[in-house]
Amino acid sequence: xxxxxxxxIDYTALTESVRSNQVGAVALFLGTVREVTHGRQxxxxxxxAYPEMAQKQLEKVEAETREQWPVEKMGIVHRLGHLDLGExxxxxxxxxxxxxxxxxxxxxAIDRLKEVVPIWKKENWSxxxxxxxxxxxxxxxxxxxxx
Numbered sequence: 001x002x003x004x005x006x007x008x009i010d011y012t013a014l015t016e017s018v019r020s021n022q023v024g025a026v027a028l029f030l031g032t033v034r035e036v037t038h039g040r041q042x043x044x045x046x047x048x049a050y051p052e053m054a055q056k057q058l059e060k061v062e063a064e065t066r067e068q069w070p071v072e073k074m075g076i077v078h079r080l081g082h083l084d085l086g087e088x089x090x091x092x093x094x095x096x097x098x099x100x101x102x103x104x105x106x107x108x109a110i111d112r113l114k115e116v117v118p119i120w121k122k123e124n125w126s127x128x129x130x131x132x133x134x135x136x137x138x139x140x141x142x143x144x145x146x147x
Contacts, residue, residue, distance in 0.1 A: 027102035
C-alpha cells in the first residue's frame, strides 16, 4: 500500500496489512510532529505535494527497497495537510524474513523518501513565523511548494 492522505494514518491497519505467516519480522516507522526543532518551539506542520509525482516517487522507493531486501509486504503512507503536535505525518511498514532485514529496509525507505519524494513541509513556529523545508533538505529552504 502506497498512499498519500489527508486523513489520520491508521498505523495499526498498515502494520496488519504487511504481516504475513511467511516471514518473521515486521518493522514499523512512524514520523511524528515534534514540539522542538533545532531549539525552536513548533506549533504545527503543514505538508503539501504534487500528488501524481509524489505517488510515482513513493512507488520508486518501494521498488528500490524490494530490490535490496527480501521484502514480503510493504506499506508507505504520508499525510498531507495540517498536523498538530504529536500527530503522525508518515508511516513505513515492512515485513521480511528476519528482523535485521526489516529494520534496514524500513530505514532505507524512510531515508530515501525524505530525499526524493516531492513533499514540502511548512514549519509553523510558536512565535507566529513559518518556514518551508524543501524535499531532500534537512535545512530550511526558500523554495515554496506548488500552489
